[in-house]
Amino acid sequence: MWDYLVLAFKSIRHKSTRSYLTIVGILIGVAAIVALVSITQGLSESIATEFELAGTDTITVAAGMGMGIGEYLDVERVRDVESVRGVRTVEYFLMDITEVEYRGQVESTFVWGASEGLLDEIPQFDIAEGRNLREHETGSAVVGSTVYPEVFDNPVGMRSILEIDDDNYRVVGKLEHIGVPSDDQSVVISLSDAQSLLGLDDEISMMLVRVDSGYDVSEVADEIEKALEDELDDDEFSVETMEQILDAVNNVLAMVQALFVGVASIALLVGGVGIMNTMYTSVLEKTREIGIMKAVGARNSDVMTVFMFESGLLGLAGGIVGVLVGLGIALGVEYLVHEYYALTMLKVSISPELIIGALMFSFILGTLSGVLPARRAAGLNPVDALRSE
Numbered sequence: 001m002w003d004y005l006v007l008a009f010k011s012i013r014h015k016s017t018r019s020y021l022t023i024v025g026i027l028i029g030v031a032a033i034v035a036l037v038s039i040t041q042g043l044s045e046s047i048a049t050e051f052e053l054a055g056t057d058t059i060t061v062a063a064g065m066g067m068g069i070g071e072y073l074d075v076e077r078v079r080d081v082e083s084v085r086g087v088r089t090v091e092y093f094l095m096d097i098t099e100v101e102y103r104g105q106v107e108s109t110f111v112w113g114a115s116e117g118l119l120d121e122i123p124q125f126d127i128a129e130g131r132n133l134r135e136h137e138t139g140s141a142v143v144g145s146t147v148y149p150e151v152f153d154n155p156v157g158m159r160s161i162l163e164i165d166d167d168n169y170r171v172v173g174k175l176e177h178i179g180v181p182s183d184d185q186s187v188v189i190s191l192s193d194a195q196s197l198l199g200l201d202d203e204i205s206m207m208l209v210r211v212d213s214g215y216d217v218s219e220v221a222d223e224i225e226k227a228l229e230d231e232l233d234d235d236e237f238s239v240e241t242m243e244q245i246l247d248a249v250n251n252v253l254a255m256v257q258a259l260f261v262g263v264a265s266i267a268l269l270v271g272g273v274g275i276m277n278t279m280y281t282s283v284l285e286k287t288r289e290i291g292i293m294k295a296v297g298a299r300n301s302d303v304m305t306v307f308m309f310e311s312g313l314l315g316l317a318g319g320i321v322g323v324l325v326g327l328g329i330a331l332g333v334e335y336l337v338h339e340y341y342a343l344t345m346l347k348v349s350i351s352p353e354l355i356i357g358a359l360m361f362s363f364i365l366g367t368l369s370g371v372l373p374a375r376r377a378a379g380l381n382p383v384d385a386l387r388s389e
Contacts, residue, residue: 019278019314019317021274022271022274022275022277022278022314022318023314023317023318023321024271024318025267025270025271025272025273025274025275025318026268026271026272026274026275026314026315026317026318026319026322026362026365026366027271027318027321027322027325028267028271028322029264029265029266029267029268029269029270029271029322030268030318030319030322030323030326030358030361030362031321031322031323031325031326031329032260032263032264032267032326033261033264033265033268033326033358034322034323034325034326034327034330034354034355034358035325035326035327035329035330035333036257036260036261036264037257037261037354038326038327038330038348038349038350038354039330039333039334039346039348040253040256040257040260041257041349041351041354042330042334042346042347042348042349043253043345043346043347044249044250044253044349045347045349046179046345046346046347047246047249047250047253047345048246048250050345051242051245051246056217056241056242056243057210057211057213057217058208058209058210058211058217058241058242059208059209059211059217059220059221059224059239059240059241059242060206060207060208060209060238060239060240060242060245061073061077061081061206061207061209061224061228061237061238061239062205062206062207062237062238062240063204063205063206063236063237064235064236064237064238070096071205072094072200072203072204072205073203073204073205073206073207073232073236073237074202074203074204075092075202075203075204076202077204077207077228077231077232077237078090078092078204078207080227080228080230080231081207081209081224081227081228083227084220084223084224084227085215085220085223086211086212086215086219086220086223087209087210087211087212087220087224088210088211088212089117089121089209089210090207090208090209090210091114091115091116091117091118091121091207091208092115092118092191092204092205092206092207092208093112093113093114093115093118093191093194093204093205093206093208094112094113094191094194094195094198094200094203094204094205095110095111095112095113095205095206096110096111096194096198096205097109097110097111098111098164098165098197098198099164099165100151100162100163100164100187101162101163101164102152102154102156102160102161102162102163103152103154105152105153105154107151107152109147109151109185109186109187110182110183110185110186110187111164111186111187111188111189111194111197112186112187112188112189112194113188113189113190113191113192113193113194113195113197113198114133114188114189114190114191114194115191116133116135116136116190116191118208119132119133119142119188120132121208121210122208125175125176125178125183126175126176127142127173127174127175127176128145128174128175128176128177129158129173129174130142130158130171130172130173130174131172131173132173133172133173133188133189133190136190136192137190138190138192138193139167139168139169139170139193140169140170140171140172140189140190141162141169141170141171141172141187141188141189142171142172142173142174142175142187142188142189143156143162143171143173143174143175143186143187143188144174144175144178144183144184144185144186144187144188145174145175145176145177145178145184146177146181146184146185147184147185147186147187150181150184150185151185156171156174157171157174158171158172158173158174159171159172162187164187164189164197165197167193167197169187169189169193175188178345179345179346180345191204209224217241217243218241218243221239221240221241224239225239268361268362268365271315271318271365272315272365272366272368272369273369275311275314275315275365275366275369275370276311276369276370276372276373278311278314279307279310279311279369279370279373279374280372280373280376282307282310282373283307283373283376283377283380291380300378300379301378303374303377303378304374304375304377304378305374306374307370307373307374307377307378308367308370308371308374310370311366311367311369311370311373311374312363312364312366312367312370313363313366314366315362315363315364315365315366315367315369316359316362316363316366318362318366319358319359319361319362319363320359320362322358322362323355323358323359326358327348327350330348330350331348333346333348334346334347334348
């Protein structure tokens with residue numbers, strides 16, 4: 001076995017330029033797959049963590065298809081949900097994208113009108129500086145962590161005055177960084193202020209429902225849906241548990257991942273064809289050597305093994321470099337997203353299974369690509385091979 005490896009290494013080193021070019025074909029495919037899988041898997045794990053923080057006992061009730069913008073529910077529907085057995089608390093908010101002015105600069109951003117306990121119900125919405133909105137407080141605002149500098153060019157601090165639709169709001173608090181731009185760039189005011197601002201006195205965008213311990217969350221969600229069906233059509237609201245939302249997000253990520261991996265696999269197949277071409281060329285160049293090997297007693301299986309080891313090592317070399325390049329790309333994307341888009345939710349997931357799988361796949365692909373050239377080499381007639389120039 002060791003002799004086969006030595007012969008394969010010597011052969012690859014002898015034709016170094018051609019070997020490097022062949023390795024590049026495998027490298028590109030492996031790098032693309034490793035980078036894409038690391039990024040999507042990391043994003044999936046980060047999203048799962050966020051949902052766990054929100055709590056598995058949470059149900060969202062949203063207007064329309066659940067986007068929360070431009071579609072509204074009558075605030076009376078809160079009473080319908082509160083009447084459902086197993087519901088512990090119901091907090092709600094009104095959300096829209098509107099213009100906010102600060103120091104003469106006018107920008108459009110997310111404005112939330114929150115019910116009194118909403119920020120306390122969402123663990124991610126911790127106060128980093130200042131305080132939360134108080135009960136029945138008007139004319140005050142809590143800002144996301146990147147309102148400055150992502151929205152406004154000037155620093156927004158405690159007691160800064162934001163102007164929304166000719167009304168002034170004094171900043172009393174700043175949220176911890178969450179990593180989601182729509183949250184980190186938001187301005188949170190009281191629900192009554194938001195309703196007055198948007199001219200929607202009796203409307204809300206979404207409810208956040210907490211379920212009492214001892215009750216099945218899915219069953220409570222079904223009961224909420226039945227209660228709302230008495231007042232609304234099916235397309236006017238949506239009821240989803242955190243588990244359902246997470247499953248939907250993961251399904252989308254899985255489809256995106258499968259699409260990208262499929263495209264990247266084409267590069268791997270091209271790399272496999274490149275290895276096959278290189279090995280056929282190697283057979284032609286080594287015809288006389290093959291004849292000598294057979295003349296001194298080498299069996300067909302010995303010749304095949306040498307060539308298959310060589311093609312397998314080419315694939316493995318491409319896999320090793322591809323894994324390193326892929327991880328570098330993934331970590332680079334993570335850094336750029338954190339640095340320039342403030343999306344800290346994206347964290348690359350580097351799993352040993354992915355690395356080992358990529359290396360094994362590249363070695364197997366290389367070995368299989370060398371089967372036909374190896375069979376051709378093994379099938380050469382020793383006499384004819386020795387006559388080759």
